[in-house]
Amino acid sequence: MAEVKAYDQAAGTGRYAKASGLGGKYDNVRRFWEDQLTGIFLRPYLNELVKRKEKTMSRLRILDMGCGSGDGFDLIMAVTSKDPELYEYISQTIRPDILQEYLGVDINDTLLEQARDHFGGNPKLRFEKMDLGHGLPFTRKEEKPFDIYLSLYGTMSHFHDDTVVELLVDICKHAPDRALFVGDWLGRYSYEWQDLWHVSPEEEYFMDYRISYIYPPEERHRHDIPVFPLRLMTRQEIMDIALRAEKESGVKIRPLCFFDRSMLVGRHLATGDYNSHCPDLRLPINSLFEGYVRTDLEKLLVDYVPRRGFDHLNSFYESFFLSCNTLVEHTIAMLSGYGSDGVDTVIEPFYPEPLKEAIRTMKVVVEAAGQLRFGDARANIIETHLGYSLRKLEMELQTGTGMGHGLVGVFEIDKR
Ligand SMILES: C[S@@+](CC[C@H](N)C(=O)[O-])C[C@H]1O[C@@H](n2cnc3c(N)ncnc32)[C@H](O)[C@@H]1O
Structure with a gap:
């Protein structure tokens, strides 16, 4: 029957699934709190960059390091140039016509496949499998310089500090005269992991991280949920990395801003895995x-x-x-x-x-x-x-020092 086939086909696309903002990776907090807050903090630097590109009649190039399924593209393209007035139709900072290319790189085939499925129709987007564990795996000849070297949602926490220094030194070599580097780590002193606060800030510390929050509460303590190490950071530790990279590369790496993300809404508030006292907010x-x-x-x-x-x-x-x-x-x-x-x-x-x-x-x-x-x-x-x-x-009310689930540092690479 045609109806059965039609509904089956629609359901088979996955786009017929029940949608709710109450849970899952793209819950309301991710979309209306975390993505928005990130965008608002990035806004002045993106505005400035876009103005500069317009002045020189050139277009913008973005590298998203550890892009996963490409969420960084949606986030950065949705940043508005200001809080619009009631009568204004929202104005994006990066209009599609000013974007030359977005390249998303990641080590994970499944996530890259998801990204290609989702964004496949947009010819300005490319997704490539690359390992960033030994610096930037391409030269200026292979990939033209980028205006934004972006990482989002804790990607930098996958790496040892030496690796991030290596990556930053390579970015300094690869970048044009001026570029932005957005480094996103996990914060060391989030209330979610109060049980881990005792570790000395002198120690390059990696927590045992579990993505347990995506399971229902009764399944969160299953033993087959994988555990992997993620680096917990303070602002000072990020500054130390930037200073080391600056010395090694001879290029100015200027801190522009640091911000804490998800002090009130971190995903592990719900699990209590690292602090049994925190409420599920x-x-x-x-x-x-x-x-x-x-x-x-x-x-x-x-x-x-x-x-x-x-x-x-x-x-x-x-x-x-x-x-x-x-x-x-x-x-x-x-x-x-x-x-x-x-x-x-x-x-x-x-x-x-x-x-x-x-x-x-x-x-x-x-x-x-x-x-x-x-x-x-x-x-x-x-x-x-x-x-x-x-x-x-x-x-x-935040300090931007590592009190949230995420800690983000925005830097300008300045070779002038
Ligand atoms: C926390 S996720 C963030 C994903 C995405 N940026 C987002 O905003 O949702 C971290 C990402 O870093 C990627 N990653 C981890 N180690 C990597 C490596 N050595 N090289 C490239 N990507 C890596 C993971 O596969 C994962 O997609």
């Missing part, structure tokens, strides 16, 4: 961003458990989580106290500025959305905005 935050799903906001409150001997980390996390809790509590109070005169909320003068701004914003959102009589304003507008407000706290 990722699921309720996924739920904040999910349309027509209401969230139990109490599940967002964190009871931070300090670790003896780490006063500076404890005091940072205490005040960070207290700020997040305060925002959530104010929002709960606004929802329960909502009336025809709007909501009453007291912002204490000692609150940190980003918290004050987040509470003021939530007040405006609750008051406006509360007027709506259809479209589940709580699930679709208020909770979503609470998600963005919590993300704002993560962005503005």
Whole structure:
């Protein structure tokens, strides 16, 4: 029967699968928090680079190192040049016409195959199998210089520091006069792995990493989940690598910015594999961003458990989580106290500025959305905005020193 064949064929493409942002690799947190936060931090450097390319009437070339299934392409092409005004149609920083080529390289055939399947129709994209474990495996003759040498979501943590130095020295040789290097590692002091904080920062430390979070809770302790080493980093350790590469290459490697990603939403908060005290915040935050799903906001409150001997980390996390809790509590109070005169909320003068701004914003959102009589304003507008407000706290209260699941360093390679 034609119908059966048609539905079978549609299901066979994999694009007929049930979609939910509540879990999986591309959950809501990945798309609306982690990818966006990464893009917002990269934005000023991409804007500057694009302006420079436009001035010289040249086009942009991107190398994505450890590209996996090519997610870096979507991330970087979605970065907007600013937070657009209401009336503006979103403007990408890197417009398709200014891109000359994106080359994604990875050691994993399965992921590369996925990337080719997904992006196969775009002639500006190439995916090649390459091992980056011994530096950049090509010369300027084989591949033209790139404007961005990109790595995302912890790829640099696969390598020993000596290997990253070697890679950076090769990048310095390969790059044009000016280029960006984006190095993405795992942060050493994420709350998710508080059990690992005791390792001396002098030690080149690799954690035993398990991708256990993709399994349902009852299967997470299976013994056949592979374990592999990933390097945990601080900002200082990344700076040491950059300085060594700078000395060896004789090329200036200028740090532009460091940022922590996923202090509140790291994937291992859900497993408790490396800290049995941490709450599973990722699921309720996924739920904040999910349309027509209401969230139990109490599940967002964190009871931070300090670790003896780490006063500076404890005091940072205490005040960070207290700020997040305060925002959530104010929002709960606004929802329960909502009336025809709007909501009453007291912002204490000692609150940190980003918290004050987040509470003021939530007040405006609750008051406006509360007027709506259809479209589940709580699930679709208020909770979503609470998600963005919590993300704002993560962005503005952080130190960029290795307190998140990810720690990213953005550098300019400058040969002038
Ligand atoms: C954490 S994943 C990140 C993937 C992708 N960048 C993303 O944003 O989702 C790390 C990637 O590094 C790749 N990788 C690990 N060792 C490598 C090596 N020696 N050479 C090239 N790629 C490598 C892995 O196959 C994997 O795709």
